Amino acid sequence: MKTINKIDYKRIIIVAYRLPFRLIKKKNKHMAVQNSGGLVSAILSLSERMNQDKVVKSKILWVGTGDSNLGEENINPSFDLFPVEIPKKINDKYYSGYCNNVIWPLFHYFPQSTVFDNKYFEAYKEANNLFYKKLQNIIRPGDFIWIHDYHLFLLPDMIRQSYPDTNIGFFLHIPFPSFELFRLFPRQWREAILTGMTGADIIGFHTNDYTQHFLKSIKRTLGYKTDQNHIYSDTRIFKADSFPLGIDFDKFHTACSSGKTRNQRKKLQKHLADNKLIFSVDRLDYSKGFIKRLEAYDHFLEKFPNWHYKVVFNMIVIPSRDNIESYREIKKEIEATVGRINGKYSNLSWRPVIYQYKSVPFNELVALYDHSDVGLITPLRDGMNLVAKEYIASQYESSGMLVLSEMAGAAVELTEAIIINPNDIEETSVAIDKALSMSLEEKRRKISKMQDRLKRYNVFTWATDFFNQVYEVRNEQKKLQVEFLNSDTLESIKTRYQKSQKRLFLIDYDGTLTPIAALPEMALLNKKTESQLKSIASDKRNTVAIISGREQKFIEDQFKKLDVILVAEHGFFIKYPGGNWSINIELDLSWKEKILPVLDHYVDRCNGSMIEEKYASIVWHYRNVDEDTASMRINELKDDLTEIIKSESNLLMLEGDKVLEVKSMLYDKGTAGSSLISKENYDFILAIGDDRTDEDLFKIMPESGISIKVGSEPSKALYNIKDQAQIYEILALFLS
Ligand code: GDG
Numbered sequence: 217m218k219t220i221n222k223i224d225y226k227r228i229i230i231v232a233y234r235l236p237f238r239l240i241k242k243k244n245k246h247m248a249v250q251n252s253g254g255l256v257s258a259i260l261s262l263s264e265r266m267n268q269d270k271v272v273k274s275k276i277l278w279v280g281t282g283d284s285n286l287g288e289e290n291i292n293p294s295f296d297l298f299p300v301e302i303p304k305k306i307n308d309k310y311y312s313g314y315c316n317n318v319i320w321p322l323f324h325y326f327p328q329s330t331v332f333d334n335k336y337f338e339a340y341k342e343a344n345n346l347f348y349k350k351l352q353n354i355i356r357p358g359d360f361i362w363i364h365d366y367h368l369f370l371l372p373d374m375i376r377q378s379y380p381d382t383n384i385g386f387f388l389h390i391p392f393p394s395f396e397l398f399r400l401f402p403r404q405w406r407e408a409i410l411t412g413m414t415g416a417d418i419i420g421f422h423t424n425d426y427t428q429h430f431l432k433s434i435k436r437t438l439g440y441k442t443d444q445n446h447i448y449s450d451t452r453i454f455k456a457d458s459f460p461l462g463i464d465f466d467k468f469h470t471a472c473s474s475g476k477t478r479n480q481r482k483k484l485q486k487h488l489a490d491n492k493l494i495f496s497v498d499r500l501d502y503s504k505g506f507i508k509r510l511e512a513y514d515h516f517l518e519k520f521p522n523w524h525y526k527v528v529f530n531m532i533v534i535p536s537r538d539n540i541e542s543y544r545e546i547k548k549e550i551e552a553t554v555g556r557i558n559g560k561y562s563n564l565s566w567r568p569v570i571y572q573y574k575s576v577p578f579n580e581l582v583a584l585y586d587h588s589d590v591g592l593i594t595p596l597r598d599g600m601n602l603v604a605k606e607y608i609a610s611q612y613e614s615s616g617m618l619v620l621s622e623m624a625g626a627a628v629e630l631t632e633a634i635i636i637n638p639n640d641i642e643e644t645s646v647a648i649d650k651a652l653s654m655s656l657e658e659k660r661r662k663i664s665k666m667q668d669r670l671k672r673y674n675v676f677t678w679a680t681d682f683f684n685q686v687y688e689v690r691n692e693q694k695k696l697q698v699e700f701l702n703s704d705t706l707e708s709i710k711t712r713y714q715k716s717q718k719r720l721f722l723i724d725y726d727g728t729l730t731p732i733a734a735l736p737e738m739a740l741l742n743k744k745t746e747s748q749l750k751s752i753a754s755d756k757r758n759t760v761a762i763i764s765g766r767e768q769k770f771i772e773d774q775f776k777k778l779d780v781i782l783v784a785e786h787g788f789f790i791k792y793p794g795g796n797w798s799i800n801i802e803l804d805l806s807w808k809e810k811i812l813p814v815l816d817h818y819v820d821r822c823n824g825s826m827i828e829e830k831y832a833s834i835v836w837h838y839r840n841v842d843e844d845t846a847s848m849r850i851n852e853l854k855d856d857l858t859e860i861i862k863s864e865s866n867l868l869m870l871e872g873d874k875v876l877e878v879k880s881m882l883y884d885k886g887t888a889g890s891s892l893i894s895k896e897n898y899d900f901i902l903a904i905g906d907d908r909t910d911e912d913l914f915k916i917m918p919e920s921g922i923s924i925k926v927g928s929e930p931s932k933a934l935y936n937i938k939d940q941a942q943i944y945e946i947l948a949l950f951l952s
Pocket residue numbers: 252253254255257389390461499534574575576577578581598599600601602603604606
């Protein structure tokens with residue numbers, strides 16, 4: 217089992233809409249009862265284990281809505297509870313309004329049920345702010361704040377603004393919809409939600425699909441750059457990733473053999489006699505697909521009359537949100553449909569549907585899971601669906617089979633279940649028959665595979681992964697910290713320059729000395745920069761090297777009036793003032809024959825793109841391709857190239873600003889820089905560059921060197937400047 221080995225968080229603060237307990241009054245005494253729901257079960261199991269393993273020294277702190285007395289009483293040995301009070305007037309518009317009538321339907325692909333009301337959004341902001349205010353009294357340096365779910369999208373950024381150094385994780389328990397749905401929200405809502413979420417260091421989802429949807433929305437709405445799962449804002453780097461929530465496998469599995477569960481099973485057996493049992497349990501919600509499920513069951517009874525009098529469907533619905541009109545309606549519809557089916561098939565001794573609208577105690581739930589022949593879990597959309605996982609964990613003798621909707625996040629992991637489309641009544645009814653008829657041997661084989669997976673990736677591994685990833689991304693941020701040059705640092709660079717005797721300048725060309733242009737041939741050196749460089753290079757104590765990815769000819773044309781060293785093609789060619797070009801390294805370049813036809817093919821498919829063939833590398837330029845086509849094609853192209861690159865030694869793909877370049881990995885701007893640095897005993901070395909290829913140069917800079925990244929993305933350089941135009945200000949420091 218994984219451990220939370222890297223953790224060095226002082227305290228863990230969970231923030232979720234609800235506290236995990238509520239108070240009920242019995243005989244004038246307050247009693248705490250655990251709230252139901254996936255998150256609560258997960259965190260409670262986790263905190264028990266953390267306490268046993270002594271992972272975190274203090275109790276877990278939990279901030280959420282609930283009875284104000286919960287904060288005072290010693291409710292649970294593992295938690296300190298902090299109730300947030302939201303006045304009823306705001307809460308109605310916030311919780312019932314924006315959370316459950318706006319976000320919930322849209323994120324579950326029910327746009328027609330989404331209420332686009334700006335008053336709801338205003339209340340949402342106010343309520344998030346109340347959570348923030350509560351946290352202000354609690355947060356201490358070194359805390360890890362773990363924010364949960366769609367009720368609190370705005371909170372991560374609110375915290376980040378005032379406590380920039382806090383470790384923040386955000387986890388979404390519901391699906392993140394495709395961009396085509398998300399864009400139905402007014403732009404202001406979209407921007408607020410995404411900006412809010414990106415205050416976190418890690419943004420977690422149940423599946424990779426949700427993560428990809430989120431990344432696309434980020435690119436399209438906020439325009440941030442992404443690289444695989446990393447996201448670069450103007451000032452920070454953070455990450456979105458999938459963490460499929462697991463369950464406490466042992467808790468369910470061992471409960472099957474407990475005395476309490478066995479008693480429940482006996483009762484069930486007595487009631488059911490020889491009938492097979494189909495079972496489902498879900499919170500009341502239109503996303504859970506009750507009506508389609510009942511229709512499929514009806515169709516199954518029609519299609520397979522051999523099962524009449526031999527099977528019973530026990531459908532348990534847990535009361536939820538029944539103060540909302542649409543929920544009351546769905547309840548009525550369920551009741552009518554159940555009545556219709558029972559009316560159609562029942563006789564005095566057999567009723568095909570047993571419907572219950574209530575919660576069930578844990579041991580009764582496990583007994584039902586274990587004893588039933590089919591688990592029928594058919595949501596129209598579901599972030600994960602823990603019930604499906606609990607069903608598998610509770611198969612003690614592996615005599616049941618799961619019929620599971622492909623629209624549940626859990627379907628990605630539970631691939632041995634019978635996977636159905638919940639809208640397809642025909643397919644679902646056949647699946648019920650198949651599950652009921654499956655041989656014990658086949659069920660055992662499938663269940664055991666799924667159980668192995670659930671045992672391994674359980675709720676503890678889930679949380680451990682999450683914690684560790686936050687830690688890792690925090691470390692990456694430290695390495696890539698962005699510090700903008702200010703007047704003080706500029707002044708100190710100037711002083712160091714003036715005191716030094718042997719100076720080396722390593723300067724990139726495109727995006728550094730000139731702004732990026734629509735066409736590469738348009739990016740020419742302007743007079744002002746030329747004259748600044750000329751003056752710097754004329755000082756005998758200075759050596760200036762232009763280190764570019766460009767071809768020899770272009771770079772030579774730009775600098776023909778200057779006494780500078782030229783490095784072309786990322787370090788492949790070098791030319792000293794007055795000398796000729798020479799090769800830095802001997803290479804076999806036969807691989808170009810294989811890459812060129814692939815790139816040609818992409819130029820045909822991608823209007824506006826073009827190939828630049830250099831001596832030692834090939835570049836695909838896509839600056840003039842529309843954003844959507846480019847982002848789709850670039851991933852395909854990378855896939856295709858990876859295949860070829862694997863078969864060649866020492867080749868790599870370099871992603872620059874709207875370019876993809878294939879070259880040998882045996883040389884780069886770093887190797888070129890190192891060789892120049894080693895030639896003399898320099899006491900002042902300055903490197904400036906703007907794109908990813910310049911990171912190779914920053915990486916090899918000696919500790920005393922000064923490196924500057926043009927642009928606000930995180931970088932290995934010591935300092936950043938926001939804008940290419942600031943280059944004048946920097947070069948001006950070195951003019952005599
Ligand atoms: C959201 C997402 C995601 C329910 N009733 C009883 C009871 N439960 C327990 C179940 C299970 C949990 O509640 C329900 O979890 P789900 O995952 O099925 O669904 P949501 O509450 O809608 O949760 C969902 C989840 O967050 C976690 O991220 O999976 O997609 O919608 O653990 O066992 N337990 C007992 N009696 C009940 O009556 N004992």
